[in-house]
Amino acid sequence: MWAMIVKEFRQLRRDRRTLAMMIVMPVVLLIVFGYAASFDVTTIPAVAVGPQASQAAHLLGQPFELVDVQPSQDRAWAEEQLRDGHAAVAVVTGNGQPEVLIDGSQLFTAKAAIASLSATAAKAAVSGGGQPGTAVAVPQVTVLYNPGLTTADIMIPGLAGVVLVFVGTIITSLGVVRERESGTLEQLAVMPLKPRDVFLGKIVPYFGVATLDLAIVVGVGVTLFGVPFRGSLAVFALGALLFLFVTLGIGILISSVSENQGQAIQLAFMVTLPQVLLSGLIFPLSSIAVGVRWISYLLPLTYFNEISRGVMLRAEPLTSLWQPFLFLALLGAVVFTLASLRFRAYLAPAAPRGGSGSPHRAPSPAGAASAPAHGSAG
Amino acid sequence: MTAPGASHGGGDWWGTEDVCVRFGSTPALDHVWFRAEPGQVSAVVGGDGAGRTTLLRCLAGALAPASGRVRRPAPLATGYLSAGSGTYPDLSVAENLAFRATAYRVPPETARQRSAELLARAGLDRVTGRLAGQLSGGMRQKLGVIAAMVHRPDLLVLDEPTTGVDPVSRADLWFLITRAAADGAAVVLATSYLDEAERAHHVLVLDAGSELASGTADQIVAAMRGTLTATATRPAGEAGRRAWRREGRWRVWDPDPAGGSARDGGAIRPDLQDAVTVAALARELARSGADGEPR
Numbered sequence: 058m059w060a061m062i063v064k065e066f067r068q069l070r071r072d073r074r075t076l077a078m079m080i081v082m083p084v085v086l087l088i089v090f091g092y093a094a095s096f097d098v099t100t101i102p103a104v105a106v107g108p109q110a111s112q113a114a115h116l117l118g119q120p121f122e123l124v125d126v127q128p129s130q131d132r133a134w135a136e137e138q139l140r141d142g143h144a145a146v147a148v149v150t151g152n153g154q155p156e157v158l159i160d161g162s163q164l165f166t167a168k169a170a171i172a173s174l175s176a177t178a179a180k181a182a183v184s185g186g187g188q189p190g191t192a193v194a195v196p197q198v199t200v201l202y203n204p205g206l207t208t209a210d211i212m213i214p215g216l217a218g219v220v221l222v223f224v225g226t227i228i229t230s231l232g233v234v235r236e237r238e239s240g241t242l243e244q245l246a247v248m249p250l251k252p253r254d255v256f257l258g259k260i261v262p263y264f265g266v267a268t269l270d271l272a273i274v275v276g277v278g279v280t281l282f283g284v285p286f287r288g289s290l291a292v293f294a295l296g297a298l299l300f301l302f303v304t305l306g307i308g309i310l311i312s313s314v315s316e317n318q319g320q321a322i323q324l325a326f327m328v329t330l331p332q333v334l335l336s337g338l339i340f341p342l343s344s345i346a347v348g349v350r351w352i353s354y355l356l357p358l359t360y361f362n363e364i365s366r367g368v369m370l371r372a373e374p375l376t377s378l379w380q381p382f383l384f385l386a387l388l389g390a391v392v393f394t395l396a397s398l399r400f401r402a403y404l405a406p407a408a409p410r411g412g413s414g415s416p417h418r419a420p421s422p423a424g425a426a427s428a429p430a431h432g433s434a435g
Numbered sequence: 436m437t438a439p440g441a442s443h444g445g446g447d448w449w450g451t452e453d454v455c456v457r458f459g460s461t462p463a464l465d466h467v468w469f470r471a472e473p474g475q476v477s478a479v480v481g482g483d484g485a486g487r488t489t490l491l492r493c494l495a496g497a498l499a500p501a502s503g504r505v506r507r508p509a510p511l512a513t514g515y516l517s518a519g520s521g522t523y524p525d526l527s528v529a530e531n532l533a534f535r536a537t538a539y540r541v542p543p544e545t546a547r548q549r550s551a552e553l554l555a556r557a558g559l560d561r562v563t564g565r566l567a568g569q570l571s572g573g574m575r576q577k578l579g580v581i582a583a584m585v586h587r588p589d590l591l592v593l594d595e596p597t598t599g600v601d602p603v604s605r606a607d608l609w610f611l612i613t614r615a616a617a618d619g620a621a622v623v624l625a626t627s628y629l630d631e632a633e634r635a636h637h638v639l640v641l642d643a644g645s646e647l648a649s650g651t652a653d654q655i656v657a658a659m660r661g662t663l664t665a666t667a668t669r670p671a672g673e674a675g676r677r678a679w680r681r682e683g684r685w686r687v688w689d690p691d692p693a694g695g696s697a698r699d700g701g702a703i704r705p706d707l708q709d710a711v712t713v714a715a716l717a718r719e720l721a722r723s724g725a726d727g728e729p730r
Contacts, residue, residue: 250538
């Protein structure tokens with residue numbers, strides 16, 4: 058038994074990545090669940106419109122935070138603010154009973170807003186019962202975009218993103234490393250194929266599968282779960298396309314830095330798990346501690362969530378979604394450049410390739426670049 | 436033995452000129468000259484870590500040398516079997532060949548004919564639908580070899596095509612290899628079997644990354660210095676360092692052309708295996724500062 062224990066420890070010590078994961082993973086989970094995993098909504102951004110907009114502050118106590126007060130604007134403007142994600146709650150004042158619009162696509166925020174409003178109303182009814190006119194009129198609450206506050210309605214647009222992460226990152230990450238493991242990578246390297254052809258040839262099938270998966274998730278969501286699809290399919294498709302490029306790029310990048318499929322899977326999970334937990338898919342972004350929230354803004358799923366929920370539930374147009382689109386494009390450019398550079402180095406004969414998987418491959422030749430690698434054609 | 440520089444010159448040949456490859460501080464190839472002629476089979480032999488695979492990788496274009504020059508045709512006209520069969524275990528025999536043919540831009544009709552012909556020659560025509568991963572070791576090697584030659588390359592580089600292969604499959608493989616040469620390809624193969632190397636037109640013996648001997652098998656044997664005797668027991672003393680066991684008897688090498696052991700009788704005609712062993716022994720002894728002669 059002792060021999061076995063020693064052998065296992067020796068192997069474990071060599072496998073730096075598993076070791077790192079064993080140490081890093083608990084820390085990551087601790088941070089995520091300690092700071093980030095929270096359904097508690099502490100602030101709810103709100104806007105107020107209409108003649109008595111400035112009095113709306115009285116109507117809304119904690120945890121509402123008035124971000125904009127526009128007495129000259131109307132309900133349509135308020136709805137637009139909600140649609141474009143500038144606020145989660147809007148108070149529309151005018152003649153008679155004020156109306157509170159709540160963005161139902163932000164499920165936990167909406168629930169917190171409703172709870173808080175009913176508490177305020179109950180308090181007003183108790184304290185102001187004997188003095189009519191002094192208390193503010195009880196507002197009428199309208200939940201937009203997800204009136205039933207259905208979980209499926211907000212989960213399925215997010216799930217579409219998770220599916221793309223799984224196919225794009227996890228499945229793709231196995232693609233290149235499989236060539237390395239089966240000893241066919243060297244064959245590919247000497248074949249009359251350009252690195253670009255190999256790169257695209259690797260990506261296109263997964264791209265196709267992911268697109269099909271996406272169509273299935275959205276189709277099932279809409280038909281079976283009755284999730285609305287209110288916005289433009291083209292905007293959604295464009296967002297999905299950009300997002301897929303990022304996830305596929307991450308997959309290829311992972312694959313090209315991994316020695317075997319086990320390592321690739323490990324790394325893919327290390328990239329995927331934070332995305333699922335920190336992207337706003339489960340826990341509202343606003344509930345994530347600021348110290349951790351910046352991580353959320355580095356994760357592509359965060360932006361895709363914004364796009365898919367925005368388009369499907371709130372019919373957000375491209376013009377109001379330019380920020381997530383821009384960030385996805387930036388992430389895509391960075392990841393894709395890195396992935397294709399790494400891939401090129403992986404395939405090019407002249408490039409030094411350090412201590413990699415195939416058994417006959419030795420460490421990188423020092424200064425191998427100077428030689429005329431390609432001889433005359435005779 | 437070919438002197439460095441002798442492989443210079445024009446003509447239609449592939450090979451290496453003064454090639455050096457280093458892995459870190461370890462030289463993997465040290466000023467290696469090698470020449471593969473079209474229509475001929477050239478064998479690269481040597482022990483483990485001799486640099487055979489490194490030389491073949493340079494020839495195939497999978498590795499760039501640190502210095503020197505590699506003469507090889509364009510990738511489209513090179514066929515390469517890397518160590519291992521280089522085939523996809525989760526693709527069938529036919530699918531593996533189809534992928535290779537397409538990648539090397541063989542027209543579909545030609546690819547079909549050529550694949551059928553090669554599969555029949557290799558005895559794989561009954562298993563075209565089987566996954567490569569489910570083939571026996573020998574069958575998989577044969578598939579690797581025919582996949583490397585499906586596009587009729589000008590230079591066919593095969594890294595240990597026959598290692599771990601049963602005798603029947605070895606015969607099949609040699610048939611394929613000699614046919615490829617007869618069709619005009621320059622075939623370079625690495626092997627650890629000297630009896631196989633004897634069948635090649637040209638042999639390069641590598642030792643620790645540098646040339647130990649090269650030429651035809653006969654030339655290498657003829658170039659052997661000293662004499663060789665066979666005895667029943669290992670000689671005592673210093674001569675014991677120059678002895679090795681082969682086929683149940685002891686071979687003793689005497690570096691002196693008219694050495695004492697030869698006079699005593701029992702002198703034998705060396706073959707390639709003897710000549711290569713002697714060359715390695717001579718180098719070893721020269722290094723250790725003992726009796727051998729530096730080359």
